[in-house]
Amino acid sequence: MPAQTVASRAVPPRPDMSVILVTGSYDHEIRFWEAWSGICSRTIARGGESGQVNRLAISPDKRFLAAAIHKKVNIYDIANPSSQPIITFEGHTGNITSVCFHSEGKWLVTGSEDGTIKIWDLRSTNVHRNYDNEAPVNDVIVHPNQGELISCDQAGRLKQWDLSENICTHELTPAGDTPMRSISLASDGSCLVAGNVKGKCFVWKINEERSDLPRFQAVTKFQAHGKYLTRLLLSPDVKYLATCSADTTVKVWSLSPKYEFKLEKVLTGHQRWVWDCAFSADSAYLVTASSDHTARLWEMASGETVRQYSGHHKAAVCCALHDGAG
Incomplete structure (x- = not known):
């Protein structure tokens, strides 16, 4: 997402259709937005379907949108204006809390309050793999090496799952049984950050080279x-960490080569809980979704809101942004 001057913000440039910005809400709607104009260009209204939109993910090639809706995942063709999903994955018995694509877009991973992590093959509607986590899953991410998953759960654990061995290989409990809410892994696989429900963050360096050292330090x-x-x-550039909270703020932390975190900015403007965030590919912008029914686009350099996206009728709880190369 290219940087914009103050003057150019007054007259938004022609919408860049290569930028895909999507939000999901408890109002059962998924909205696509023109990032710079703030105009809602498309709405997927799900009518009488039960269950809110919990998480969103855009495939690496920008072809598909995965929407976690209560106990199922709908896959939408982004280029097709139809509101009907092209695939629906069903099998979870609890609320789906996490969804993310494999780097080549061939499969999708989901985590759920039912205590399972499932891998779905986009060429079929069947579950490809199923892992029993034994506790409600709050977040799941795919390691950059595409051969491992890392999850966190309501029991306070972080787990690493080896896809080749089909087992859990590492387990961490950084704060006892305090639920771990969210995890993020550096794009280069160098470090892992996790946050719990009490607002505390934990950081590990990941050892990929030396067998005599623990994998997570x-x-x-x-x-x-x-x-x-x-x-x-x-x-994406592993220079910043964004943290979202019930305190209505988003905090931006700078990351040093020694994995020290310094508070750089507090992004204020949302009126209620901030539920989700997504960085632009160049790390210069951040999108957030809030219970105040809006999403915001922030400029990282200034900490100011560049655009506000208004249209949802209930809490906006998830967002997805893809402005990189397809």
């Missing part, structure tokens, strides 16, 4: 928020 921990932490995310 605890580096630091810090109190990010005084209230419930909802989501955290490392920027």
Whole structure:
């Protein structure tokens, strides 16, 4: 997402159709937005279907949108204006809390309050793999090596799942049984950050080279928020960490080569809980979704709101942004 001057913000440039910005809400709607104009260009209204939209993910090639809707995942063709999904994955018995694509877009991973992690093949509607986590799953991410998953759960655990061996190979419990809410892994696989419901963040350096050292080496921990932490995310360039909270703020932390975190900015403007966030590919912008029914686009350099996206009738709880190369 290219940087914009102050003057150019007054007259938004022609919408860049290569930028895909999507939000989901408890109002059962999924909205696509023109990032710079703030105009809603498309709405997927789900009518009488039960269950809110919990999480969103855009495939790496920008062809598909995965929407976690209560106990199922709908896959939409982004280029097709139809509101009907092209695939629906069903099999979870509890609320789906996490969804993300494999780097080549061939499969999808989901985590759920039913205590399972499932891998779905996009060429079929069947579950490809199923892992029993034994506790409600709050977040799941795919390792950059595409051969491992890392999850966090309501029992306070982080787990690493080896896809080749089909087993859990590592388990961490950084704060006892305090639920771990969100995790983020550096794009280069160098470090892992996790946040719990009490607003505390934990950081590990990941050892990929030396067998004589533990895979996860605890580096630091810090109190990010005084209230419930909802989501955290490392920027693509691994220079910043964004943390979202029930305290209505988003905090931006700078990351040093020694994995030390310094508070750089507090993004204020949302009126209620901030539930989700997504960075632009160049790490210069951040999108957030809030219970105040809006999403916002923030400029990282200034900490100011560039655009506000208004249209949802209930809490906006998830967002997805893809402005990189397809």
